[in-house]
Amino acid sequence: MDFALSPEQRAIQDLARGVADRYIRPRIAALDAEERFDREIMAAMGEAGLLGVCIPERYGGGGMDYVSLALAALEIEKADTAYREIISVHLGLTSLAILQWGTRAQKERWLPPLARGERFAGFGLTEPAAGSDVAGMITTARRDGDSYVLNGEKLWISLADVADVFLVFAKTDPEGSHRGVSAFILERGMKGLKTGSIPGKLGVRAGNTGSLVFQDLRVPADQRVGEEGEGFRIAMTALDNGRLTVAGGATGLIEACIEASVAYAEQRKAFGKAIGEYQLVQQMIAKMVRDRDASYLLTMRAAWMKNQGARNTRETALAKWYASEAAWRAATDAVQIHGAYGFSREFPVERYLRNSKGAVIYEGTTQVQELMQGEYALGLRRDGSLRCELPAWPFAEDV
Ligand SMILES: Cc1cc2nc3c(=O)[nH]c(=O)nc-3n(C[C@H](O)[C@H](O)[C@H](O)COP(=O)(O)OP(=O)(O)OC[C@H]3O[C@@H](n4cnc5c(N)ncnc54)[C@H](O)[C@@H]3O)c2cc1C
Structure with missing residues (x-):
């Protein structure tokens, strides 16, 4: 294991530091005091390539490795946690899940605008009555022809009021526990999707955190990620x-x-x-x-x-x-x-x-x-095998 950073990794570090110095540090005290999210900072992070840093180039990303991802997060949070959270939810939780589990068509459709920072993504797992107990979620997704109909609510969702795309989780089998959960990609503007913000947070006040409400929200079946029950x-x-x-x-x-x-x-x-x-x-x-x-x-x-x-x-x-x-x-x-x-x-x-x-x-x-x-x-937990692994780096041609 080599502890030295490569020239490319140092370049990402410098890039993230530059964005933090130019956009976050001069504004953060006021943004935090006023509980105000700054879209310009998010856009600057996107334009700099920080939101697609470890997405393969064929999907519009920087094609860098996962060390670069960690370095970008480090440099941004050194300036403020709220803007590092964008890297976490947009890239870490959502884009990489689509890269790992999405079909070729889904990757080609959803990843390039996210990796280029033209659109922004959130991750909807937590519910008002289910956080740590993920399988206790009660949001449902009922299959109806070529689509699913979602009903329920997600809470404490970062970027709820600003993201364009969401990876969300719902029960396709309400009686099933872990195996009853499936994953879906939603877009802002879909009928039946409402979002809101939570004011008065203890921290990350310059960030946006809120709710997603699904009311008879119809999602095309080709926006389900993975198999039914793989959520x-x-x-x-x-x-x-x-x-x-x-x-x-x-x-x-x-x-x-x-x-x-x-x-x-x-x-x-x-x-x-x-x-x-x-x-x-x-x-x-x-x-x-x-x-x-x-x-x-x-x-x-x-x-x-x-x-x-x-x-x-x-x-x-x-x-x-x-x-x-x-x-x-x-x-x-x-x-x-x-x-x-x-x-x-x-x-x-x-x-x-x-x-x-x-x-x-x-x-x-x-x-x-x-x-x-x-x-x-204690040997009470073992990692089972997965149908899809996160691609190793350097990325293969056909990833
Ligand atoms: C700023 C912020 C941003 C967030 N962003 C997102 C997001 O983008 N997407 C998203 O889906 N969620 C998000 N969350 C939600 C977050 O993931 C949940 O709050 C977290 O998983 C804990 O769930 P909970 O709040 O329901 O707490 P609970 O699960 O109700 O836990 C309450 C307390 O009980 C303890 N506890 C629970 N179960 C056990 C157990 N078995 N043994 C011992 N102790 C236990 C917990 O450790 C905790 O101390 C965000 C939260 C915050 C604060």
């Missing part, structure tokens, strides 16, 4: 990819905490010297550095396994669990180092703390991650 597996493999971007992003958030804390500790004086000279302050920063490196290495191992085409559910979940918890700890200590100033909007660390709480909830809560790792260790 649960599709959702779980989508999470294998989304979690890589959450882990990469959380690593970026820890870096932001380190930079803010070091700068503050160098200039703030107490008892006649800079607080950075006190060992208890150094200890908080040292722990952030440890957690930053451990998160980065776990993330890169998962990305490397994806490049090899190896099953990586355990490793990606571990990276997500560790990095999201570590980012929360780092943000807590960053606020502590800033004292009362950390409690105000004058410094970005209070935003880091609020934002870091999201990642220990979405894409599998910390408790779900702990259960998974415990079950793997």
